[in-house]
Amino acid sequence: MQFFGGSEISPSPPAPTAAGNNAHMMYVFNRNGVCLLYREWNRPLWTLNAQQDHKLMFGLLFSLKSLTAKMDPTSAEKGNLGVPQLPGQGCSFHGFRTNTYKLSFMETPSGIKIILVTHPKTGDLRESLKYIYNLYVEYVVKNPLYTPGSPVRSDLFNTTLDQYVRGIG
Amino acid sequence: MAPVGPRSGEAIFASVERVNAELFTLTYGAIVRQLLTDLEEVEEVNKQLDQMGYNIGIRLIDEFLAKSNVSRCVDFKETAEVIAKVGFKMFLGVTASVTNWDAEGTCCNIVLEDNPLVDFVELPDTCQGLYYCNILSGVIRGALEMVSMKTEVTWVRDMLRGDDVFELQVKLLKQVPEEYPYKDDE
Numbered sequence: 001m002q003f004f005g006g007s008e009i010s011p012s013p014p015a016p017t018a019a020g021n022n023a024h025m026m027y028v029f030n031r032n033g034v035c036l037l038y039r040e041w042n043r044p045l046w047t048l049n050a051q052q053d054h055k056l057m058f059g060l061l062f063s064l065k066s067l068t069a070k071m072d073p074t075s076a077e078k079g080n081l082g083v084p085q086l087p088g089q090g091c092s093f094h095g096f097r098t099n100t101y102k103l104s105f106m107e108t109p110s111g112i113k114i115i116l117v118t119h120p121k122t123g124d125l126r127e128s129l130k131y132i133y134n135l136y137v138e139y140v141v142k143n144p145l146y147t148p149g150s151p152v153r154s155d156l157f158n159t160t161l162d163q164y165v166r167g168i169g
Numbered sequence: 170m171a172p173v174g175p176r177s178g179e180a181i182f183a184s185v186e187r188v189n190a191e192l193f194t195l196t197y198g199a200i201v202r203q204l205l206t207d208l209e210e211v212e213e214v215n216k217q218l219d220q221m222g223y224n225i226g227i228r229l230i231d232e233f234l235a236k237s238n239v240s241r242c243v244d245f246k247e248t249a250e251v252i253a254k255v256g257f258k259m260f261l262g263v264t265a266s267v268t269n270w271d272a273e274g275t276c277c278n279i280v281l282e283d284n285p286l287v288d289f290v291e292l293p294d295t296c297q298g299l300y301y302c303n304i305l306s307g308v309i310r311g312a313l314e315m316v317s318m319k320t321e322v323t324w325v326r327d328m329l330r331g332d333d334v335f336e337l338q339v340k341l342l343k344q345v346p347e348e349y350p351y352k353d354d355e
Binding site: 031032033055058059062108109110111112130133134136137141142148 | 227228230231232234235236239242315317347349350351
């Protein structure tokens, strides 16, 4: 990334815990529900077409977030279920685990949602998601040829991402 | 509780890659100069600088969030403090102060005593209407829009026009709630 005057990504990536590729797929959405990026490493089963799949994933997260905020026992003020929340209101979840996979989720105040689906035994990936956000900033946001809000087409970003995700335990 | 973000941009400023301040100042000056030549009208230049700032702001917010580790702000007061103390420090190497809150906490002034953009600058008589640093107001507007705050940012005081500091008024117009983006369910 020297061409764009990119700096070294800081902080340095959290150390991977084990070798081997445990990641299934990754999504990046923006606030408007546009799937900016979809990467797939290991996904034997497809039941929907890509567009439906992205929509379903976004819908799942959106509803789950609103549910988790509704069930929050620590906060006194909460809107009705389904009523739009102001950004910053309510709590947020950062992952869930089923018997077959684990989904890790991060949302930035700017509305970028990063979703990583991995093997159910993977540990806490919050630091990894932060690192991926840093990669996104360096390779996508700082690229002058990238139009904000459009799907990402950057081989450089994809390669770096693949390399990093391969190391996640 | 989420970890509280830094209340000063000092550490981040020290760790990011920087460019030479004079190069930065002169480059910005060259841009403004070129805009004046191209657009001729001072008003148009103000508008263009604001638009350029806006385009920077909508990208800059992500870099800011990624590097600063600032978590969600509770209210607009905190937002303004973070802009002044962390944002300005991180990107321009100076800190600003927040003053003049109105009763509702939706309008405040950000005061910049030190502004690296205007070193070596004097406004000639022909450019008296120019807001030389209008790019900054655009940046703030763009960045805040990406975190769902519609704002209006205007210059109140400008050292190039004989005031003793730079002062920006930031007015929160509305906060946009997060809505489900898909309209049709086909």
